[in-house]
Amino acid sequence: MLTRLDHVGIACRHLDATIALYESAFGLTVASIEVNDAQGVREAMLHVADGPAGASYVQLLEPTGPDTPVGRFLERRGEGIHHVGYGVANITAALASIGASGIRLIDERPRHGSMGASIAFLHPADLGGVLTELVQAPQ
Numbered sequence: 001m002l003t004r005l006d007h008v009g010i011a012c013r014h015l016d017a018t019i020a021l022y023e024s025a026f027g028l029t030v031a032s033i034e035v036n037d038a039q040g041v042r043e044a045m046l047h048v049a050d051g052p053a054g055a056s057y058v059q060l061l062e063p064t065g066p067d068t069p070v071g072r073f074l075e076r077r078g079e080g081i082h083h084v085g086y087g088v089a090n091i092t093a094a095l096a097s098i099g100a101s102g103i104r105l106i107d108e109r110p111r112h113g114s115m116g117a118s119i120a121f122l123h124p125a126d127l128g129g130v131l132t133e134l135v136q137a138p139q
């Protein structure tokens with residue numbers, strides 16, 4: 001069902017400074033920078049590598065304000081890993097199968113994610129404390 005590790009989502013307070021850190025530490029390049037008002041984040045996808053099932057990225061997330069999911073995460077936990085995103089070929093089928101296995105779905109239906117992808121989040125309490133995202137790349 002899972003085709004690849006699509007990205008690791010990392011919460012940060014200062015997106016531009018954190019992009020510069022990943023560029024200088026690892027030589028990564030920015031694939032996209034977007035503001036997602038629905039999720040209350042300004043985010044950057046930095047390309048890590050290409051694999052047979054598609055590319056993998058680091059996703060840097062800066063909240064647009066304190067009263068957002070990532071803003072509250074930073075307040076509680078500080079900067080660090082926020083979620084893990086796995087690639088799937090068919091997100092609707094994957095959600096049905098995962099939901100049937102008893103894992104709670106934060107998103108019953110896919111919504112719009114970075115770079116035109118369809119995404120959905122799964123409940124961290126049912127996955128060992130890891131907020132988990134499914135990603136279907138645009139066709």
Ligand code: CO
Pocket residue numbers: 007009059083085133
């Ligand atoms: Co993500």
